[in-house]
Amino acid sequence: MNLTEQFLARSAGKSRVSPGDIVTIKPDVMMGNDVTTAVTVRILNESGLDTFADKNKMFIVMSHFVPNKDIKTSEMTQSIRKFVEKHKLPYFFEAGKGGIEHALLPDEGYVVAGDVVVGADSHSCTYGGIHAFAAGIGSTDLAGAWVTGKIWMRVPETIKAAFHGIPKHPWTSAKDFVLHLIKEIGDDGATYQAIEYHGDAIENLTAEGKLTIANMAIEAGAKNAIFPFDKAIEAYEKGRARRPLNPVKVDPKAAFSRSFEWNVEDLEPQVSYPHLPSKAHPISKVMAEKIKVDQVFIGSCTNAKIEDLRIAAKILKGKKLAPWVRGVAIPASQKIYLEAIQEGIVEIFAKAGFAVTGGTCGPCLGGHYGIIGPGEVMLSTSNRNFVGRTGHPKGMTYLCNPAVAAASAVVGYIVDPCEVMGK
Amino acid sequence: MLEKGKSYRYGRDVNTDLIIPARYMSTTDPDELASFCMEDIDKNFVKTVRKGDIIVAEENFGNGSSREHAPIAIKASGVQCVIAKFFARIFYRNAINIGLPIFEIPEAVDDIQYGDILEYDIDKGWFKNTRTGREFQAKAFTPEVKEIFDVGGLIPLIKKQLGKA
Ligand code: SF4
Numbered sequence: 001m002n003l004t005e006q007f008l009a010r011s012a013g014k015s016r017v018s019p020g021d022i023v024t025i026k027p028d029v030m031m032g033n034d035v036t037t038a039v040t041v042r043i044l045n046e047s048g049l050d051t052f053a054d055k056n057k058m059f060i061v062m063s064h065f066v067p068n069k070d071i072k073t074s075e076m077t078q079s080i081r082k083f084v085e086k087h088k089l090p091y092f093f094e095a096g097k098g099g100i101e102h103a104l105l106p107d108e109g110y111v112v113a114g115d116v117v118v119g120a121d122s123h124s125c126t127y128g129g130i131h132a133f134a135a136g137i138g139s140t141d142l143a144g145a146w147v148t149g150k151i152w153m154r155v156p157e158t159i160k161a162a163f164h165g166i167p168k169h170p171w172t173s174a175k176d177f178v179l180h181l182i183k184e185i186g187d188d189g190a191t192y193q194a195i196e197y198h199g200d201a202i203e204n205l206t207a208e209g210k211l212t213i214a215n216m217a218i219e220a221g222a223k224n225a226i227f228p229f230d231k232a233i234e235a236y237e238k239g240r241a242r243r244p245l246n247p248v249k250v251d252p253k254a255a256f257s258r259s260f261e262w263n264v265e266d267l268e269p270q271v272s273y274p275h276l277p278s279k280a281h282p283i284s285k286v287m288a289e290k291i292k293v294d295q296v297f298i299g300s301c302t303n304a305k306i307e308d309l310r311i312a313a314k315i316l317k318g319k320k321l322a323p324w325v326r327g328v329a330i331p332a333s334q335k336i337y338l339e340a341i342q343e344g345i346v347e348i349f350a351k352a353g354f355a356v357t358g359g360t361c362g363p364c365l366g367g368h369y370g371i372i373g374p375g376e377v378m379l380s381t382s383n384r385n386f387v388g389r390t391g392h393p394k395g396m397t398y399l400c401n402p403a404v405a406a407a408s409a410v411v412g413y414i415v416d417p418c419e420v421m422g423k
Numbered sequence: 424m425l426e427k428g429k430s431y432r433y434g435r436d437v438n439t440d441l442i443i444p445a446r447y448m449s450t451t452d453p454d455e456l457a458s459f460c461m462e463d464i465d466k467n468f469v470k471t472v473r474k475g476d477i478i479v480a481e482e483n484f485g486n487g488s489s490r491e492h493a494p495i496a497i498k499a500s501g502v503q504c505v506i507a508k509f510f511a512r513i514f515y516r517n518a519i520n521i522g523l524p525i526f527e528i529p530e531a532v533d534d535i536q537y538g539d540i541l542e543y544d545i546d547k548g549w550f551k552n553t554r555t556g557r558e559f560q561a562k563a564f565t566p567e568v569k570e571i572f573d574v575g576g577l578i579p580l581i582k583k584q585l586g587k588a
Binding site for chain 1: 438441450463486489490492495513516520584585587
């Protein structure tokens, strides 16, 4: 069985499962954020269901509209706080004590390698980056999972995605692997399916890089992404994991519905044009178009981990943003924010002219703190650039890796980081 | 039961940000969400939609975010069901879970235009385009989905299973 099948079989207590089977699994972590949990709380309050299978598996992370951006969201999030208090839930994270759920949970060891996770947020697929089965669900599913401790899943077909080679371009990163994949298979290329990653280029990535790739599996419509357990993930879990790891082994006889092989030697940093992540182009072509940017956003659950911020800081050190560029930087969690302060990264960002704040989703979903206006161009390290996603429906958002974002902020146009840093 | 409604026909990748933009998600109230439904893709939708109308779209309807606000807004707007070539996975679950019927009928999508009047029987998954006279039959739901669909959603099903209905 491939990795997803092994995880689902184990959680369902079966010796074998195949694509198309419906299984009932028992997740280790069942998570919601402020926006989705508000609906879950409403559903639970209206239904009268108020007993839960295991409170230690219920996680609520306030991330999207916090610190509360207006009276309406403060009212909405109040309902969650009351719910948490009433049921004495142990794992509730406010802004300032948490961050964006997909950065927080693996980084602070609440989700560990070998877990089965469901999350009421589409980017819950992120945890596949540290060898977990993790899929996004909605608010009613979350309510059901909290009450029963179980949820049904269809065993998906699995796409095997193998990456080989060492990129020649010094600033090509994990983000570029996944933008390339989405361009190749399409925004719906993996709908209802799992993506399993293999190849020497994958083995060379850090766990953070794998988390970035898994994060964007949903941008190809996938149910989940999954990586084999390896040394990088093992090292990442040291000092983080709060529970024992529970990895599975790669089965050499595993079957896949489709297989892709990509060589990344010539892969340049990619930039996805409005309004789809699949519209990825190599930086050399993008640069020739001289695209002027109004705002650069370094943040989100995709690319605001400490590793990402270090890369951006390396480029920004001692430099200033172009006069017309507004910079917004949001480390993805409070822990990462503190690390960035200690490492001097926040100072580098601030001196360059970035507005820097603590872990919230910010303009990634057009929530608050950096919403773009009509006709404005934002270059963003986030994951989605749909119409209206980051602000005004006539705004234009381009997606890229942290190095491209930092260099472009300095130049004021979308550029190859080599323009700023040399070859 | 035989019913009639107008079709609101859209293209592919009608994502959840188009169905209900994040800027309106500071509420969980279904009627309020409905008042912004489809705003960035079809300004006319909210003004003209009537109870019994149907949304018809091409591939990958509901992709993107997991926000259940999307099917909630559609249902509260009076739309009786959504027909698409196929749905994004989380949207599919969410719609069934809240009792919004959805059907994958590619031939119907190819036949139906914006504004066509459809006759239909939701329980049977049967549709007729009165403009072209063509009839369409949706495939049966899988047993797991049908079990949820028949009682009107996941919460009623769980209540039934726990003996709390
Ligand atoms: S950062 Fe963006 S993609 Fe990630 S959880 Fe927040 S809104 Fe969603």
